[in-house]
Amino acid sequence: MEGYRKERIARGVKARSDDIYAVMSYREMWYLLFPRLVPVVGFTVVAFLLPEYWQKVVVTTCIFAMLAVSWDFLSSCGLLSLGQALFFGLGSYTAGILNHYFHLPIYVTIPAATLIGGFFSTLILLPVIRLRGIYFAMVTLILPVMLGRVIEATRVFGGTEGITGLSPFPNIWVQLAFVIAGMWVALFGLRRFIGSDYGLIFVSIRDNDRATMASGINIYAFKAQALFIGGCIGAFCGAFMTHSYMFTGMPVFAMEYSILPIAAAAMGGIGTLAGPLLGACILVPLSEFLREFGSLRIVFYGLILVVCVVALPEGIFHYLSRKYNEMERWVRLE
Amino acid sequence: MLIYGLVNSAVLALMALGFNLTFGISGVANFTYGAIYVVAGFLAWSLINKFHLPYVVSAALTIVIIGVAGAYLYRFILKRIRGLVISEVIATFGIALILLELLRWAGFIGFNYSLPVFIDGSVEILGTYVDIQRLLVILLGIACISVLYLFTHHTKIGLAFRGIAQEEHTSLSLGINPDRIAALSMGFGSALGAFAAIVILPLGTITVDGGYDVLINALSVCIVGGLGSTFGVIIAAFIIGYAQTLTSMYISEHWVMIVSLLAILVILAVRPSGLLGHQKELEERV
Numbered sequence: 001m002e003g004y005r006k007e008r009i010a011r012g013v014k015a016r017s018d019d020i021y022a023v024m025s026y027r028e029m030w031y032l033l034f035p036r037l038v039p040v041v042g043f044t045v046v047a048f049l050l051p052e053y054w055q056k057v058v059v060t061t062c063i064f065a066m067l068a069v070s071w072d073f074l075s076s077c078g079l080l081s082l083g084q085a086l087f088f089g090l091g092s093y094t095a096g097i098l099n100h101y102f103h104l105p106i107y108v109t110i111p112a113a114t115l116i117g118g119f120f121s122t123l124i125l126l127p128v129i130r131l132r133g134i135y136f137a138m139v140t141l142i143l144p145v146m147l148g149r150v151i152e153a154t155r156v157f158g159g160t161e162g163i164t165g166l167s168p169f170p171n172i173w174v175q176l177a178f179v180i181a182g183m184w185v186a187l188f189g190l191r192r193f194i195g196s197d198y199g200l201i202f203v204s205i206r207d208n209d210r211a212t213m214a215s216g217i218n219i220y221a222f223k224a225q226a227l228f229i230g231g232c233i234g235a236f237c238g239a240f241m242t243h244s245y246m247f248t249g250m251p252v253f254a255m256e257y258s259i260l261p262i263a264a265a266a267m268g269g270i271g272t273l274a275g276p277l278l279g280a281c282i283l284v285p286l287s288e289f290l291r292e293f294g295s296l297r298i299v300f301y302g303l304i305l306v307v308c309v310v311a312l313p314e315g316i317f318h319y320l321s322r323k324y325n326e327m328e329r330w331v332r333l334e
Numbered sequence: 335m336l337i338y339g340l341v342n343s344a345v346l347a348l349m350a351l352g353f354n355l356t357f358g359i360s361g362v363a364n365f366t367y368g369a370i371y372v373v374a375g376f377l378a379w380s381l382i383n384k385f386h387l388p389y390v391v392s393a394a395l396t397i398v399i400i401g402v403a404g405a406y407l408y409r410f411i412l413k414r415i416r417g418l419v420i421s422e423v424i425a426t427f428g429i430a431l432i433l434l435e436l437l438r439w440a441g442f443i444g445f446n447y448s449l450p451v452f453i454d455g456s457v458e459i460l461g462t463y464v465d466i467q468r469l470l471v472i473l474l475g476i477a478c479i480s481v482l483y484l485f486t487h488h489t490k491i492g493l494a495f496r497g498i499a500q501e502e503h504t505s506l507s508l509g510i511n512p513d514r515i516a517a518l519s520m521g522f523g524s525a526l527g528a529f530a531a532i533v534i535l536p537l538g539t540i541t542v543d544g545g546y547d548v549l550i551n552a553l554s555v556c557i558v559g560g561l562g563s564t565f566g567v568i569i570a571a572f573i574i575g576y577a578q579t580l581t582s583m584y585i586s587e588h589w590v591m592i593v594s595l596l597a598i599l600v601i602l603a604v605r606p607s608g609l610l611g612h613q614k615e616l617e618e619r620v
Contacts, residue, residue: 080420082427127599133419134363138553139598141365141427145550146595153589259431266424298435305428309421310414 004330061284062179068261068276070233077226078206083140085257087234091117095239096163096248117235122228148253162249263301266308269315341468343575344475350555352526360516365426368549369433374528375540397528404524408517438542554594
């Protein structure tokens with residue numbers, strides 16, 4: 001295309017600002033609703049129509065999607081976490097303990113574990129909340145490994161064996177409905193939250209924490225809140241998985257729970273919340289196909305991480321939304 | 335006890351030096367470090383046992399190969415994302431995962447992977463028997479640190495290293511190419527990692543999981559000592575080394591790693607820039 005350049009024009013409905021739309025007709029309403037409604041309805045319908053084995057895969061996908069969304073939320077607040085397994089593990093162990101030692105029913109343990117897990121995640125990370133960037137990343141990388149070691153060393157809560165025989169969900173349909181609802185609530189809730197005036201503070205902490213402090217905002221309090229929100233989502237995933245597998249133990253602190261969400265986010269597009277979800281929906285079923293390769297799967301995640309970060313830093317979601325929201329055409333250079 | 339603590343400290347210092355060098359100079363947190371350490375171990379092992387090269391040759395070859403590989407890793411992958419902290423961390427961590435899990439998949443697991451010691455035998459010091467290898471670790475640790483000191487203070491490349499570490503833009507105007515220096519620092523850091531692997535690994539077996547442990551140890555020593563400060567690393571290595579030895583003697587082997595975490599938490603709460611982290615401003619980490 002010598003002598004031409006590509007011109008990009010935002011569509012009229014989008015032109016005013018990022019989140020204010022001038023909706024004039026049903027066509028424009030559909031234009032806005034389409035990318036939101038179709039995935040929500042489509043995902044749910046497909047999930048319920050699949051055979052049972054793949055429904056379990058859908059549950060796992062939703063769990064990882066939520067972890068990825070919470071990772072992305074934390075990174076939008078400037079908290080780069082390499083240890084989503086910490087949140088996951090804390091939620092999982094809390095649910096397991098409540099169910100095993102206190103014999104609480106499942107509809108109590110999951111909400112309770114969500115809140116308690118989120119609370120403990122915040123509490124554990126509170127001393128290092130002043131850190132940012134790689135320093136925070138280093139600590140979060142170390143923590144889940146350490147907690148695994150502590151449990152191994154002290155032999156509390158079943159030690160290396162873990163806690164087995166926890167109460168299961170009534171059936172797979174309940175599980176599916178529950179986890180899919182949780183995923184959409186987490187995604188759209190966080191999107192709305194980040195878009196609000198309150199959420200703006202979190203984004204400003206990432207963009208320039210000094211300036212935010214200079215504006216008289218206590219950034220540590222806000223970081224703690226971000227951790228609590230992200231931690232709660234992670235803990236919910238952990239609690240849900242625990243009851244789904246009827247087991248909790250040292251594997252819940254495994255590297256996979258930290259790595260896959262990051263890989264999903266890197267693939268889908270960091271900072272969009274919907275992107276990581278999209279990434280998880282691609283990666284988890286894909287890794288199910290790769291199950292026969294065993295531990296080579298983690299190599300594959302690593303490869304995706306590196307390729308996406310280095311070669312495709314934009315991510316799928318940014319690309320798609322650009323194609324959807326902008327018209328492109330070639331114009332002759334003058 | 336005193337001596338084993340000393341050995342442990344030297345081991346930690348050796349592990350941390352390479353990581354610290356790369357970070358202090360180019361600002362790249364090299365999460366691949368643990369993987370490089372393990373890869374160096376296996377490389378030396380296969381050079382000795384598969385290609386039947388003499389020990390000294392294969393050790394030297396390993397250090398050179400790993401060093402060059404580290405530099406090229408920077409040249410082809412990290413250079414593109416320099417300065418984007420999130421991307422750097424994710425990319426180096428991803429590379430580490432690829433290397434380690436590839437090794438695990440390829441079947442490098444078991445007890446038969448161990449490097450030979452330099453000199454067999456043990457001597458008696460203050461009533462305890464110590465392998466000569468452990469003494470060598472201490473000696474080589476000291477040697478390594480002094481060579482590094484001389485290198486950074488009295489050679490042209492070393493001075494360029496320090497220049498980039500202190501003020502990148504000024505050094506750029508003085509004709510120092512930051513990318514070249516950063517690649518070199520990555521190469522040197524990796525070579526130091528390989529050196530540490532060859533010196534330390536004869537004390538035990540080479541395991542894939544060791545890669546994660548090395549990374550965690552290196553990170554904790556560097557955080558406690560203050561990232562980018564070589565003497566901070568030495569002091570921190572002594573503190574953590576003795577703390578770990580005491581823990582494993584009086585409490586339990588399992589608690590050793592937890593000591594590192596506690597050290598990190600205490601240091602971060604009390605003195606976030608580390609014990610001797612003058613060079614890197616406080617602002618960078620909090």
